[in-house]
Amino acid sequence: MYMKGRVRLGVVAAMVVATITLAFSGFAGAANILPKVTTGTPVVGGTLKIVGSGDVDHLDTCCAYYTTTYELMRMVSRQLLSYKAGYSAKDQGTPVPDLASSYSISPNGLTYTFHIRQGVMWDTPTGPRQVTSQDEVRGIMRLCNPIQGAPPIAYWTGNIVGMASYCKAFEAITVPTSAAAQVQALNQFYATHSISGLTTPDSSTVVFHLIHPSSDFLNILAMPMSSPVPVEENQYVPASATLAQNFISDGPYTITSYTPNVSYTLARNPYWKQSTDPIRHQYFDNVSITMGESPTTVQQQLQTGQADMEWDTTVPTSLVPGLVASHNPNFAADFFGGITYLVFNMKSTADGGALRKVKVRQALQYCVNKQHLVQVTGGPAINQPINQILPPAMTIGYKKINPYPSPNNQGNPAKCKSMLKAAGYPHGITLTLAYANNPPMPAQAVALQADMAKGGVHIKFNEQPTQGAYFDFLETPHNLSKWDLAFGAWFPDWTGNGAATYFSPLFDGRGYAAGSTDYGDYNDATVNSYIDAAENTSSLKVAAQNWQKADQYVMEKDPGWVPLLNQALPQFIGANVVHPIYVPFIGGFDPTNLWVK
Numbered sequence: 001m002y003m004k005g006r007v008r009l010g011v012v013a014a015m016v017v018a019t020i021t022l023a024f025s026g027f028a029g030a031a032n033i034l035p036k037v038t039t040g041t042p043v044v045g046g047t048l049k050i051v052g053s054g055d056v057d058h059l060d061t062c063c064a065y066y067t068t069t070y071e072l073m074r075m076v077s078r079q080l081l082s083y084k085a086g087y088s089a090k091d092q093g094t095p096v097p098d099l100a101s102s103y104s105i106s107p108n109g110l111t112y113t114f115h116i117r118q119g120v121m122w123d124t125p126t127g128p129r130q131v132t133s134q135d136e137v138r139g140i141m142r143l144c145n146p147i148q149g150a151p152p153i154a155y156w157t158g159n160i161v162g163m164a165s166y167c168k169a170f171e172a173i174t175v176p177t178s179a180a181a182q183v184q185a186l187n188q189f190y191a192t193h194s195i196s197g198l199t200t201p202d203s204s205t206v207v208f209h210l211i212h213p214s215s216d217f218l219n220i221l222a223m224p225m226s227s228p229v230p231v232e233e234n235q236y237v238p239a240s241a242t243l244a245q246n247f248i249s250d251g252p253y254t255i256t257s258y259t260p261n262v263s264y265t266l267a268r269n270p271y272w273k274q275s276t277d278p279i280r281h282q283y284f285d286n287v288s289i290t291m292g293e294s295p296t297t298v299q300q301q302l303q304t305g306q307a308d309m310e311w312d313t314t315v316p317t318s319l320v321p322g323l324v325a326s327h328n329p330n331f332a333a334d335f336f337g338g339i340t341y342l343v344f345n346m347k348s349t350a351d352g353g354a355l356r357k358v359k360v361r362q363a364l365q366y367c368v369n370k371q372h373l374v375q376v377t378g379g380p381a382i383n384q385p386i387n388q389i390l391p392p393a394m395t396i397g398y399k400k401i402n403p404y405p406s407p408n409n410q411g412n413p414a415k416c417k418s419m420l421k422a423a424g425y426p427h428g429i430t431l432t433l434a435y436a437n438n439p440p441m442p443a444q445a446v447a448l449q450a451d452m453a454k455g456g457v458h459i460k461f462n463e464q465p466t467q468g469a470y471f472d473f474l475e476t477p478h479n480l481s482k483w484d485l486a487f488g489a490w491f492p493d494w495t496g497n498g499a500a501t502y503f504s505p506l507f508d509g510r511g512y513a514a515g516s517t518d519y520g521d522y523n524d525a526t527v528n529s530y531i532d533a534a535e536n537t538s539s540l541k542v543a544a545q546n547w548q549k550a551d552q553y554v555m556e557k558d559p560g561w562v563p564l565l566n567q568a569l570p571q572f573i574g575a576n577v578v579h580p581i582y583v584p585f586i587g588g589f590d591p592t593n594l595w596v597k
Contacts, residue, residue: 033324033333033381035573035580037087043578043595047286050591051298052311055261055291059244061227062142065151067587068312073224074280074586075266075287076249080114080136080206081222082279083494085581085593089395092336092584093496095222098279099131099250109213109538112221116204121271122230123254128271131250133206135228137198141190142229144170147182148239152493154504155220158535161197161209169193179237187234212536215396215543219494222585252282252592264289280592287591299572302330308574308596309589315570317378323572324381330575333382333568336584337393337492339502340377342368342448342562345520348484351429355484360429361559363419365404367455368448368562369411376443377565385409386566389507389551390499393584394492396540397499397547403556416455428456434483436470437463441487459485474519477512486519489567495584497540499547503531507550507560522560526553 056069064073080103081095097103101117116136121128143150144157144167157164173189176182197209210217220226228250236243247255253266266287274282293301295316301307315323315331323331344364348355355361370385377383387402387409406412420428433448435441442463449459462483464470473479474486490506492498508531509523527550534546554560573580573589576597580589 032335032568033331034087034582035329035332037581038579040578042281042283043597044283045285046596047288048284048309048591048594048596049307049574050287050289050309050311051293051301051307052289052291053293053295053298053313058148058239059247059258060148060233060239061139061224061229062145062238063148063150064224066312070224070586071311071588071591072264072289073227074251074583075253075591076247076251076255076269077224077227078120078131078250078277078279079222079224079227080116081218083222083583083585084279085583085590087581089496093395093494093498095218096278098222098277099136099228105538110210112208112210112217114206114208116206117276118204119273119276120250121273123249123269123271124230124232129230130203131228131230132203133200134203135230136206137195137200138190138231138234139227139229140198141166141195142234142238143167143225145186145238146171146173146175147186147237150225152225152505155223156226159210159212159214159217159220160195161211162195163197166193166195179240179242182237183235186238190234213538215535215537215540216494216497216500219497223493252277252280253284253287261291263291282592283595302572302574305575308577309591310571315572317382317570320379320381320570330573330577332571332573332582332589334571334582334584335384335391335393335566335568336495336587337391337498338490338567338569339386339389339391339563340373340487340489340565340567342564343486343488343520344522344560344562345480345484345486346522346560347480347520348431349481350431350484351425354423354425354429355431357423358558359419359423360425362404363416363423363455364452364457365416365559365562366406366412366419367416367452367457368564369451370409370564372410372447372451373444373564376447377440377567378570382568382570383565386563388555388563389502389561390547391566393495394497394499394502394547395495396497396544397534397551399548399551401552401555403552411451411455413451413454413456416452416457420456425456428458430458430460431484432460432462432482434462434464434470434473434486436467436487437465438467438470441470444487475515475517477514477516477521480521488519488561491587497543499543499550500531500535503527503547503550504535507531507554520560524553524558524560527558 057066078099080100082098084091100114103114120131144153157167199207230248249269252272254269256267257265295313298310298313344355374383390398435445464473493501505517507522509518512521530546530550534543578595580594583590
């Protein structure tokens with residue numbers, strides 16, 4: 001798996017695993033490839049068969065963050081807001097009411113009031129029970145539990161009044177060792193603490209009070225981590241195996257059996273009603289999820305109709321050119337915002353601190369042959385060169401720029417060399433590149449080394465043994481002395497209005513510390529001001545303007561990266577599936593809006 005950060009990742013390892021060269025006649029790689037949405041009368045009944053390799057990260061909404069988990073949560077968990085299945089930009093990037101029947105935002109942008117639909121039920125062991133505003137508050141209160149909290153907790157602490165202090169107090173409690181004692185300690189904290197910015201005027205109304213106006217708070221509430229939680233789940237340790245065996249659903253399906261890393265079985269939730277759910281459907285009697293399969297086996301089952309959907313794998317890259325050339329109607333590649341980039345170590349001391357000079361970082365933009373990287377990373381069907389931070393899927397903030405143009409994005413080594421000379425390096429510079437010994441990074445490293453040498457940049461290697469070790473290495477501050485350049489990869493938490501999910505974690509250096517995904521310790525006051533202006537407004541127009549300014553500034557005035565590739569996940573839908581709709585938010589096809597022949 002070659003992706004990392006504030007993203008939702010399962011074992012989607014095959015996305016960029018090949019180092020072969022692919023060539024497609026007449027295919028530019030710039031457009032999404034998606035199956036046509038067919039019409040007709042839905043087929044009701046039967047079993048949806050999903051196959052894959054590994055399991056979810058956590059079967060608990062407090063910390064559900066893999067694409068795999070999002071696919072499962074789509075079937076068993078609902079949020080105040082969610083995304084409709086549809087191919088319009090509005091459907092893909094704009095949250096609409098889900099659990100909420102309606103909502104309102106105060107004129108000053110500081111108060112969000114939601115009214116919960118009547119008739120939305122939990123499938124509790126004792127029978128159906130209405131989802132309430134208190135359940136929503138309970139879900140938010142669990143996000144910063146000290147046992148297994150939400151990875152991007154700043155989404156909530158940075159917006160909701162009183163949540164930062166609440167979480168600080170939660171973090172300070174003593175966590176016992178036994179499960180029973182942990183449950184008791186957590187419930188004692190819940191009973192004696194509250195979040196001042198969360199109020200419930202009645203059982204069907206929840207009010208969020210914000211610290212400042214927010215351009216993306218609705219998107220945050222659409223994340224599975226913002227889901228309500230029934231009181232029964234506080235009987236278990238968060239994200240524990242015991243809770244997973246007792247997960248309570250309010251979606252169209254309920255989990256009837258679960259063997260970790262082996263299988264799930266889902267059945268119709270008898271308490272779910274179509275009239276209360278504008279987002280999902282309940283076409284199947286059952287859903288079967290089988291794990292432990294290889295990507296090749298998964299692909300064979302999909303193409304022969306033995307399986308309907310893939311779980312956490314992607315199409316083996318060697319098969320991509322044939323599927324593209326034959327225009328296979330079940331092949332999909334959606335550019336929903338994944339990027340690969342080359343990050344600069346802003347604390348580098350190589351060649352007297354060459355990378356600390358803006359003119360050197362500008363010169364290096366011309367030393368990279370992005371078309372070469374496209375070829376060694378799986379080819380143009382799933383990769384396209386990118387010349388800025390924000391990809392086109394970020395419709396709020398994206399404005400196409402190309403500050404360092406070169407013919408066919410193949411670089412301009414002569415210009416790189418001349419700019420380095422003008423910056424005081426007539427004999428070039430020597431830099432150390434960090435990368436993981438996981439495909440495609442080794443092939444990318446070799447390609448980068450060869451291409452940069454033409455511009456006078458001599459690359460030495462610092463290879464880390466695994467992807468996990470690699471990102472741990474980058475996120476450890478004292479390792480900044482051991483590398484100058486490094487590959488990064490990122491997927492957004494949502495499309496459309498998702499610019500914050502790039503700039504905040506990757507460029508805001510004000511919170512740089514161990515574990516930071518701002519790997520090179522980039523910190524620029526101007527960029528930080530654009531981030532604040534974009535996030536602390538309720539106006540999407542104002543946010544978009546500031547994200548555009550941030551993008552242009554980071555590329556032109558104070559480069560923090562060399563953007564490399566805009567990437568798609570090569571996926572496949574089963575031969576018998578009808579009406580598949582790709583939903584970028586879950587990173588795959590919506591299992592609640594398709595049926596099988």
